[in-house]
């Protein structure tokens with residue numbers, strides 16, 4: 001995804017909904033790839049990190065999603081009460097599972113505290129106060145200028161009245177945010193204690209961001225901006241964290257390895273090749289280093305060497321679905337779709353039918369141009385999009401499979417769904433309108449097409 005020319009690196013997909021809420025910086029930097037990173041291995045690990053915390057927060061039924069944002073700086077935030085957003089940079093900068101788990105616990109504290117809706121109320125209230133203050137101030141200024149002398153004390157008093165309440169409101173908001181942060185810290189530590197985990201990682205991470213640290217001095221870090229970290233907050237967190245019986249509890253070595261594998265994968269996909277080799281030099285024969293080098297070798301075009309390295313990885317962990325996924329992806333992108341099918345089948349089965357991997361398998365089946373695979377491809381892709389309805393890749397491949405079968409109504413509908421998820425509403429409407437003419441009125445396909453024709457663009461999205 002850092003490499004926009006190739007298609008399915010990390011199976012990077014921009015979802016329409018995620019686009020609507022992605023931070024401006026992500027939208028402004030479209031050139032470097034889509035705003036959201038999709039990868040089964042990374043998502044699965046983050047889900048496992050977060051699941052016990054959500055459960056202890058009483059949020060396990062809410063189906064909270066974890067979304068990985070294509071940003072290298074450290075950030076994590078909640079924006080809509082349904083998703084926790086994490087920059088891939090936060091994964092890269094978290095050296096242990098416990099560090100990123102602490103961040104997720106803090107964010108869950110915001111979710112559980114309903115801080116989002118409260119914040120909105122507070123903002124609305126502040127805005128009202130501001131308008132009243134402006135009216136009062138403007139009145140004073142008008143009164144001053146009527147006196148004929150714009151430098152009169154009264155006119156200046158008007159300006160002061162405007163500035164005064166604004167500053168007051170700003171301070172109110174800051175203290176409100178600070179309060180929310182402290183509440184989220186407390187809730188986060190509580191969730192960690194309840195799940196038998198240490199809050200040391202959360203403390204270590206936040207300590208890095210204290211107001212007098214280098215991070216804060218840099219000023220541009222989004223996490224510092226949204227998470228003011230005065231020294232007393234970090235001190236309070238440290239005290240809470242140290243009083244836990246789990247303070248010294250270490251991460252499970254198997255989990256640490258999975259964490260290191262995901263960081264190696266992110267580095268290999270997102271960073272320059274020389275950076276990857278600096279982090280993971282040939283002298284390092286650990287599994288994460290070998291994983292990173294295998295990926296960067298395939299990305300930079302040496303398929304034969306990449307496959308040999310991947311086979312070496314499979315020898316060490318013969319039941320790791322992501323090694324087979326990587327093998328299949330390398331072959332698929334190396335224009336060998338028929339050879340990609342076997343490893344992708346294995347990856348699908350070892351991952352308990354992970355939908356993003358099913359989409360890759362569907363893509364390989366379609367790419368063979370072998371009609372014998374068409375029905376199977378359709379069945380697999382339909383199952384995948386039913387469980388993963390925000391990834392346009394599945395619908396795009398489904399459209400090709402239906403086209404091959406000569407089912408142009410379903411092909412148009414699937415193309416329309418893919419366009420809609422990419423945020424291209426104009427194309428989505430055109431294709432859905434055409435699909436409607438191919439289906440009998442009132443059939444399920446017709447209804448779905450009609451929904452797309454009638455759909456309003458999501459907020460923040462262009463209507464074209």
Ligand SMILES: [Zn+2]
Nearest residue numbers: 110181184227
């Ligand atoms: Zn926070």
